[in-house]
Amino acid sequence: MVTLQDVAREAGVAVSTASRALTHPERISPPTRARVQEVARRLGYRPNRIARAVVSGRTQMLAVLVPDITNPHRLGLIRGAEERARAADRTLVLGDTRGDPGLEADHLDRLGSVVDGIVLASSRLPDADLRELARRRPVVLHDRELAGLPGVVTDFDDGMRQILGHLVGLGHRRVAYLSGSRRSWSEGRRWAALAAEATRTGVGVACLGPFPPMLDGGPAAADAGLASGATALVASNDLLAIGVLRRLEERGVPVPQTVSVTGFDDIFGADFCHPPLTTVTAPTEEAGRVLVDVLLGGHAQDAERTVLPVRLRVRGSTGPAR
Amino acid sequence: MVTLQDVAREAGVAVSTASRALTHPERISPPTRARVQEVARRLGYRPNRIARAVVSGRTQMLAVLVPDITNPHRLGLIRGAEERARAADRTLVLGDTRGDPGLEADHLDRLGSVVDGIVLASSRLPDADLRELARRRPVVLHDRELAGLPGVVTDFDDGMRQILGHLVGLGHRRVAYLSGSRRSWSEGRRWAALAAEATRTGVGVACLGPFPPMLDGGPAAADAGLASGATALVASNDLLAIGVLRRLEERGVPVPQTVSVTGFDDIFGADFCHPPLTTVTAPTEEAGRVLVDVLLGGHAQDAERTVLPVRLRVRGSTGPAR
DNA sequence: CTGAAAGCGCTAACAC
DNA sequence: GTGTTAGCGCTTTCAG
Secondary structure (H helix, E strand, O other): OOOHHHHHHHHOOOHHHHHHHHHOHHHOOHHHHHHHHHHHHHHOOOOOHHHHHHHHOOOOEEEEEEOOOOOHHHHHHHHHHHHHHHHOOOEEEEEEOOOOHHHHHHHHHHHHOOOOEEEEEOOOOOHHHHHHHHHHOOEEEEOOOOOOOOEEEEOHHHHHHHHHHHHHHOOOOEEEEEOOOOOOHHHHHHHHHHHHHHHHHOOEEEEEOOOOOOHHHHHHHHHHHHHOOOOEEEEOOHHHHHHHHHHHHHOOOOOOOOOEEEOOEOOOOOOOOOOOOEEEEOOHHHHHHHHHHHHHHOHHHOOOEEEEOOEEEOOOOOOOOO | OOOHHHHHHHHOOOHHHHHHHHHOHHHOOHHHHHHHHHHHHHHOOOOOHHHHHHHHOOOOEEEEEEOOOOOHHHHHHHHHHHHHHHHOOOEEEEEEOOOOHHHHHHHHHHHHOOOOEEEEEOOOOOHHHHHHHHHHOOEEEEOOOOOOOOEEEEOHHHHHHHHHHHHHHOOOOEEEEEOOOOOOHHHHHHHHHHHHHHHHHOOEEEEEOOOOOOHHHHHHHHHHHHHOOOOEEEEOOHHHHHHHHHHHHHOOOOOOOOOEEEOOEOOOOOOOOOOOOEEEEOOHHHHHHHHHHHHHHOHHHOOOEEEEOOEEEOOOOOOOOO
């Protein structure tokens, strides 16, 4: 590895001069600057960002922690965050917590002292831990609310309202909610919103599950939903909903003739599964952008809370109640 | 931020002792060790990994660069790599190059001096740049071959052989290949393999495109394929194939009655699109694991080349030639 | 077993 | 403008 010392020696200047010639060229006389830069190039010098970070205390890296990197739902967020990070000349570090608070804490232990800020998507960490973390580093939350911490949340309330409104309009009066993981904050929001709306409109909604909020959870959820006698199945998310659709097809149950099915997230595949899924779409790329902006804007202290609007996308999986 | 100095002072020992008590506890007397550890915990001390890395020269971080993080095809690789990295107590840093050599170089500039090793998936960097990079850091390649560098490649030859064999068995004699990006190494491999196999079996194969290897590329590819008079369309990858299926459905062309369609990768969604896609599946999680193992095993110098076996998955999108 | 001191590669006062 | 010097927080000889 060629260091700044090597460059300085070879160029016949002090290290500090070499350093400046590379990072603050305007403060160096043209001839010296040119010589240093030429030598640096010739020697193939690359600044050691680690060393630079020790003194500046900043690495220009941001971390994004997601519960499951294989869930297509997060792709938008990641891409939006990536885009903004790149624009701000930061490097994004991505970590997968597998929805496990232990692994999440692990990752944070490792990355906490390395990155300049952290985006936590659907964090499962206890409130106290989040607060403590936020004391060390700027932190922004996605789909998790905690007083004092800034964040971006999907408008689950409105999403569920739109879903139920749509189903009621189609004549459905008995609805089953296929719930996902009990431990997630957003799961609680979804169910609460749906239950509230059901009460308001006088529709009966049963809460089934929890089921693993993945394709694999589909079979059990579909069977339970069918057995409940509901005419519409509201799945916790698209992954589960698609799994449900597959199971129903396998069992020869026509959708939406016998039951309607809805999802949440509008993931990759929701528009080409069979039948295409009626679901709620959220501007996840925008979420990613906003999260990084808040992190970089230094507003991470101000506890801004942004609620992102959602929109129902009606596709083939919902129809009139039988 | 509480530093090691703070801990040492509070515990009434030298920094070096505090350091050892935390990283080499066995070399410290039990009472001292206990005291230091207790103080560290009480003060909420967290080692600064950056500082640690300056002296050790290692950060315990590995980078994985992929051309497009939103392509579900890479999820397996990422997950496999993550798993191994975690097991080896390393942190994975993920970067998206958008298939742009410039951005890829950018990322490497930023991360090169920070990570202990690099996994490059489908790198678009010139051979010379790759070689130079490999001189600085351990590098392993995925789906790109370069003499002297270790890597893991999908067995494209066998995959294409299986696809064509399957189609020929169904009576297809006129096949169109819907090509993807010209600039990718794997694209070249796929076409070369298909062309060779076509020659061997005396089947006519036209190369159409290139089309953007994404869902969006589907419409143009489908129309061109149909116009070519081929009875089977072999798409460069699943994303494109699914886009093609959607376009065919839109145009009312029955699949596989009028044309058969095949993909490559077996991505999320390939089994629930309509009709389900006949494609080639590769053990991508295994690829991720092997790549990280090679990186960590220090075999990165030995230029090992692992070819991963593939398997044809026949689904509803292929049938007898009309 | 513990402490003092050197130094990782780089940046940033502070002089000249 | 440029060089000298002092660290950043930590690990690691090297003495004691």
